Amino acid sequence: MAGLSFDNYQRNQYICAKGHAQPKATSTGTTIVGCKFNGGVVIAADTRATAGNIVADKNCEKLHRLAPRIWCAGAGTAADTEMVTQLIALNLELHGMWNDRQPRVITALTMLKQHLFKYQGHLGAYLICAGVDPTGAHLMSVQAHGSTDIGEYQSLGSGSLAAMAVLETKWKPNMTRDEAVLLCAEAIESGIWNDLGSGSNVDVCVMEVGKDAELLRNYLTPNVRAPKERSYKFPRGTTAILRESIREIVDVEETVIEFNKPEAMEVDA
Amino acid sequence: MDIILGVRLQDCTLVATSKAATRGISVLKANDDKTRILNTHNLLAYTGEAGDTVQFAEYIQANIQLYLMRENDTELSPKATALFVRNQLATSLRSRKPYQVNVLIGGYDTKTDVPALSWIDYLGTHVELPYAAHGYAAFYCSSLFDRHYRKDMDLEAGLDLLRMCVKELEMRMPIDFKGVYVKVVGKDGVRAIEL
Amino acid sequence: MSDPSSINGGCAVAMVGKDCIAIACDLRLGNQSLSLANNFEKVFPFGDKTFLGLTGLASDVLTLKEDFRLKHNLYKLREEREIEPETLANLVSSSLYERRFGPYFVGPIVAGLHSKTNKPFICGFDLIGCIDFAKDFIVSGTASDQLYGMCESLYEPDLEPEDLFETISQALLNAVDRDALSGWGAVVYIVTKDKVVKRVLRTRQD
Numbered sequence: 001m002a003g004l005s006f007d008n009y010q011r012n013q014y015i016c017a018k019g020h021a022q023p024k025a026t027s028t029g030t031t032i033v034g035c036k037f038n039g040g041v042v043i044a045a046d047t048r049a050t051a052g053n054i055v056a057d058k059n060c061e062k063l064h065r066l067a068p069r070i071w072c073a074g075a076g077t078a079a080d081t082e083m084v085t086q087l088i089a090l091n092l093e094l095h096g097m098w099n100d101r102q103p104r105v106i107t108a109l110t111m112l113k114q115h116l117f118k119y120q121g122h123l124g125a126y127l128i129c130a131g132v133d134p135t136g137a138h139l140m141s142v143q144a145h146g147s148t149d150i151g152e153y154q155s156l157g158s159g160s161l162a163a164m165a166v167l168e169t170k171w172k173p174n175m176t177r178d179e180a181v182l183l184c185a186e187a188i189e190s191g192i193w194n195d196l197g198s199g200s201n202v203d204v205c206v207m208e209v210g211k212d213a214e215l216l217r218n219y220l221t222p223n224v225r226a227p228k229e230r231s232y233k234f235p236r237g238t239t240a241i242l243r244e245s246i247r248e249i250v251d252v253e254e255t256v257i258e259f260n261k262p263e264a265m266e267v268d269a
Numbered sequence: 270m271d272i273i274l275g276v277r278l279q280d281c282t283l284v285a286t287s288k289a290a291t292r293g294i295s296v297l298k299a300n301d302d303k304t305r306i307l308n309t310h311n312l313l314a315y316t317g318e319a320g321d322t323v324q325f326a327e328y329i330q331a332n333i334q335l336y337l338m339r340e341n342d343t344e345l346s347p348k349a350t351a352l353f354v355r356n357q358l359a360t361s362l363r364s365r366k367p368y369q370v371n372v373l374i375g376g377y378d379t380k381t382d383v384p385a386l387s388w389i390d391y392l393g394t395h396v397e398l399p400y401a402a403h404g405y406a407a408f409y410c411s412s413l414f415d416r417h418y419r420k421d422m423d424l425e426a427g428l429d430l431l432r433m434c435v436k437e438l439e440m441r442m443p444i445d446f447k448g449v450y451v452k453v454v455g456k457d458g459v460r461a462i463e464l
Numbered sequence: 465m466s467d468p469s470s471i472n473g474g475c476a477v478a479m480v481g482k483d484c485i486a487i488a489c490d491l492r493l494g495n496q497s498l499s500l501a502n503n504f505e506k507v508f509p510f511g512d513k514t515f516l517g518l519t520g521l522a523s524d525v526l527t528l529k530e531d532f533r534l535k536h537n538l539y540k541l542r543e544e545r546e547i548e549p550e551t552l553a554n555l556v557s558s559s560l561y562e563r564r565f566g567p568y569f570v571g572p573i574v575a576g577l578h579s580k581t582n583k584p585f586i587c588g589f590d591l592i593g594c595i596d597f598a599k600d601f602i603v604s605g606t607a608s609d610q611l612y613g614m615c616e617s618l619y620e621p622d623l624e625p626e627d628l629f630e631t632i633s634q635a636l637l638n639a640v641d642r643d644a645l646s647g648w649g650a651v652v653y654i655v656t657k658d659k660v661v662k663r664v665l666r667t668r669q670d
Contacts, residue, residue, distance in 0.1 A: 012567070025591060236630060
């Protein structure tokens, strides 16, 4: 019961051996970055999800919450980043309750890397993990095979090169919160414009020591759809119908009506 | 290149299967019956990988018979039979070596007095149809069925339709399939009929 | 052309309107180029106002339809209430991800109204259960590329049920006419807070 079921695996090998190709899962051809600043850390992501060369979702969420003050940006196979993140978030919550402590970033990272290593890279999750805990602010990244990096600034995903170019030129030590947010947003924007797998908006999450994490959903929206020039509403009756069936939904309400209710009994003398 | 055809008529279902058993370029047998009677009102016709076919058909037959014994002679309806077969094929597809068998199930529901025909392939695709065929025969017969089929056809009209199909197949198919066996599944069960 | 999810063909689409949703699918079932049936519905009800569309390999569509019917019945027995669309979405997602390394070849979509608040909800999934939450429309199946194009241009927010019906129908009809593996009839469900209307559309038969 527990864990993943592999029993369709052989069937699919069989189907594929008959000349059929495996269909594509949604992947987040993505730009994600993270950057530390004085007294905290910030991560950011674009919001495009792709299936092959089709944009599957124009405003998806790639920033996942592992704990109230530990957040994670995901690139790679969309389902894997989502599910791995949910699993670790759950275990982190239990871990925090068991030990009666706030979860640490290094704990989250260790749980992630051990899980991903176990699956030998078959779970395509590439994550930038950041947050604040009693030991300060931290920024780390995990690769699908389970290796991890620690650094002052990080970038991952298909747009990581474009983003890193910005980070490498504009990053400086001891930045303020606002400088770091701006830098990350700019790095993501570089991915949005220069990487085909990334696009749409910029999501940002700021985690400051001693404060609640702040998610800035759609912090930048540089790709707002222009309003349509005209309406494409069809006159009613355009579509020809062969048959129609209607199901009315009715609420059944129950009221209890009592007849001949006896007088309340006298209890005390 | 085996041929199996099925037609649902007004009060019965017709199933026709080719008599030839072939392997590569050789015709090994000219009186091969590619059907198995599952219970009184259900007939299974099959084509596919040699070996798998009979093995699978008889496995299904045995299980339907077993059900009959266990459930005090309660017969599985054509729909239930078809869903059982589909489930077996869909499960088999997830095993190490799946059955490569495509089947038609001709049936007659004695509760509602309605004949039924199910098309099921080795992937576990199941659909109830008025007329059906597997393999290359489908390409030749579908258009004939589309043109001439009427849902209120009686047995004689149905046999005429099958004769038309067989004539076309004899003309178009590259090898002699040695004619067909025709079975009728109706109110009184399964019986063979000469075309 | 010959991957498992395009052997049988077929597609589905869902849209959000003003206090209503619509979900539609074509009716074709084929075997590669040979059309077998024109009555293969790909949208299934789960409770009064929640629907699940399943496209892809027909065998898996049938298997999953039954699997979710089972899980839905168990849910009703345990909770003594209908399943909410959001809950069904998470059920679908986790059921598909359970088969991460041996997936079912399907592209499910969920559409429905919340049983109490009647808030519209739609979402789509990839074959391993990654949820695509959308505010406007969701497409799936062999004509999904065409549907993306149609919906992107025809859709507008806050359509009344009758206008939403025309929009989703025209989007579907014109998309399947550009897909050889889809078509052969279509059905549309329009779901409002007190009524579910099912309409079978007149379509091309080629």
